[in-house]
Amino acid sequence: MSEIQCAKCGKTAEMIAENLFLGKLEKEVKKNVCPACWNEWTRPGGAKTMVINEYQLNLGDEGGRETLKKQMRAFFMLPDTDVEFKDYRH
Ligand SMILES: [Zn+2]
DSSP states (O other), X not given: OOEEEOXXXXXXXXXXXXXXXXXXXXXXXXXXXXXXXXXXXXXXXXXXXXXXXXXXXXXXXXXXXXXXXXXXXXXXXXXXXXXXXXXXXX
């Protein structure tokens, strides 16, 4: 068991154990994102769905996946992102 400090909410939490299928980003996300914030991104009607709808992303497309990745980094407040995350759900 290991604990991480979440870059988004600042809380200390148990590291996400399940496979997130993020490829190269998997380690970085697990080290910096708590399960609650991950859920906020992935749950139905969550931030990921909002981004896909708002930017009309085609995830079969390289550019669409790239935009989603950038938005995800921005959402989780990970470094090296040049986009701003805007929550259009409110
Ligand atoms: Zn968090």
